[in-house]
Amino acid sequence: MKKITIIGAGIGGLTTAIALKQQGFEVEIFETTVKFKKAGSGINLAINAMQIYKRLGIYEAILKAGNYTNTIKIRTKKLGLLTSTNLKKIEKKHNVKTVAIHRATLHKILVKHLENTEIKLNMRLKSLAQENGKVILNFEDGTSHIAEIVIGADGIHSNVRNSIFADTILRDAKQVCWRGISTVSIDANHREELNEIWGKGKRFGFVQITKHEVYWYALINKKDFKSKDVNLITIFSDYHQTVKDIITNTPKENILCNEIWDLKPIVNWHKGNVCLVGDAAHATTPNMGQGAVQAIESAMALSISLKEAKNAIDAFNRYQKIRKEKANYIVKTSWSIGKMAQSNNLIVCVLRDFIVKLIPKSVTEKQSKKMFELNF
Numbered sequence: 236m237k238k239i240t241i242i243g244a245g246i247g248g249l250t251t252a253i254a255l256k257q258q259g260f261e262v263e264i265f266e267t268t269v270k271f272k273k274a275g276s277g278i279n280l281a282i283n284a285m286q287i288y289k290r291l292g293i294y295e296a297i298l299k300a301g302n303y304t305n306t307i308k309i310r311t312k313k314l315g316l317l318t319s320t321n322l323k324k325i326e327k328k329h330n331v332k333t334v335a336i337h338r339a340t341l342h343k344i345l346v347k348h349l350e351n352t353e354i355k356l357n358m359r360l361k362s363l364a365q366e367n368g369k370v371i372l373n374f375e376d377g378t379s380h381i382a383e384i385v386i387g388a389d390g391i392h393s394n395v396r397n398s399i400f401a402d403t404i405l406r407d408a409k410q411v412c413w414r415g416i417s418t419v420s421i422d423a424n425h426r427e428e429l430n431e432i433w434g435k436g437k438r439f440g441f442v443q444i445t446k447h448e449v450y451w452y453a454l455i456n457k458k459d460f461k462s463k464d465v466n467l468i469t470i471f472s473d474y475h476q477t478v479k480d481i482i483t484n485t486p487k488e489n490i491l492c493n494e495i496w497d498l499k500p501i502v503n504w505h506k507g508n509v510c511l512v513g514d515a516a517h518a519t520t521p522n523m524g525q526g527a528v529q530a531i532e533s534a535m536a537l538s539i540s541l542k543e544a545k546n547a548i549d550a551f552n553r554y555q556k557i558r559k560e561k562a563n564y565i566v567k568t569s570w571s572i573g574k575m576a577q578s579n580n581l582i583v584c585v586l587r588d589f590i591v592k593l594i595p596k597s598v599t600e601k602q603s604k605k606m607f608e609l610n611f
């Protein structure tokens with residue numbers, strides 16, 4: 236077990252590559268993208284991800300390039316407070332900070348830490364087959380490649396997964412999400428906060444990612460969706476001026492618009508010498524901000540399992556045992572939060588806001604502990 240082939244150079248694939256290299260493996264990566272773009276989106280790296288990056292020696296670089304956040308606030312449309320989760324206690328316990336960062340910046344840092352590993356771009360995997368202990372990779376350009384062990388880090392629509400399992404199901408959350416990076420200057424009080432504002436059938440979230448940039452996202456229900464080019468200021472006209480200022484100060488051409496889907500939890504994450512990591516194995520809705528974070532956890536657990544096990548199958552079983560329960564918990568909980576947060580029913584929304592305000596600190600702390608602590 237020396238050379239490992241990774242399909243996909245997203246956050247999951249790159250983190251897996253770095254972790255495997257540190258465990259002494261040789262790595263090769265195939266990626267469909269022709270050139271990495273500076274996508275208009277940010278990401279909040281929660282404490283569980285930052286603990287992994289500390290182990291991998293990338294923590295300081297990420298902390299320096301992003302913005303420290305220490306409180307998650309759920310708010311009403313005029314920025315009234317529904318609930319606030321302070322992360323300082325748990326940060327102190329694990330001696331790491333939460334960081335919000337531009338995705339492209341994180342990507343650059345990860346690529347830099349791979350140094351001599353070549354990422355073979357413009358290589359789209361079509362399918363794979365396993366024969367006599369080898370994996371045959373077939374690419375869209377007609378070429379093929381023989382590998383020993385393959386990690387599928389090719390995202391929610393994974394062709395690796397589709398090649399080893401015929402019956403996986405993607406679920407439509409029936410929500411549409413816009414994401415952007417604004418150059419607005421927000422009130423200093425919000426600088427270390429991750430804010431999500433709940434309304435009736437719509438949500439808006441924002442967090443500072445650098446001194447001069449704010450990452451934001453906006454969600455509506457699919458049934459209310461008309462076009463990705465719709466004027467978001469109109470949709471959020473009843474929200475606080477801060478929201479409108481954030482949207483106004485965002486270059487339109489960099490705004491992303493995606494439908495929200497997840498992967499119905501699957502029984503196995505591996506077959507033979509092929510294993511899945513990140514969204515390919517456990518894609519979740521973004522309501523807990525844990526999709527990439529779970530990919531990072533899986534990357535580390537998989538690399539440790541490969542190092543410690545006698546063979547690939549033993550390693551993959553160990554990895555799945557360590558990770559599956561938590562990843563599935565996130566998928567399930569995130570799905571439920573999305574339904575509640577995005578409700579279109581006024582009475583449900585009033586009740587929801589009332590109940591959320593009453594949730595005791597001990598309950599949110601217990602949930603945070605489950606999410607942020609590592610079990611390996």
Ligand SMILES: Cc1cc2nc3c(=O)[nH]c(=O)nc-3n(C[C@H](O)[C@H](O)[C@H](O)COP(=O)(O)OP(=O)(O)OC[C@H]3O[C@@H](n4cnc5c(N)ncnc54)[C@H](O)[C@@H]3O)c2cc1C
Nearest residue numbers: 243245246247267279360389390513514521524526527528
């Ligand atoms: C609106 C939204 C907001 C989100 N916010 C957060 C957040 O705040 N925090 C968080 O932790 N997560 C968040 N997520 C989730 C997060 O984006 C994903 O979980 C994460 O990107 C998964 O990483 P990955 O590497 O597994 O997959 P991907 O990021 O999808 O990467 C897959 C890679 O594989 C490549 N690829 C795909 N197919 C092939 C192929 N056939 N051959 C070769 N290469 C291929 C792709 O080009 C890509 O580079 C959010 C998601 C959405 C949709």
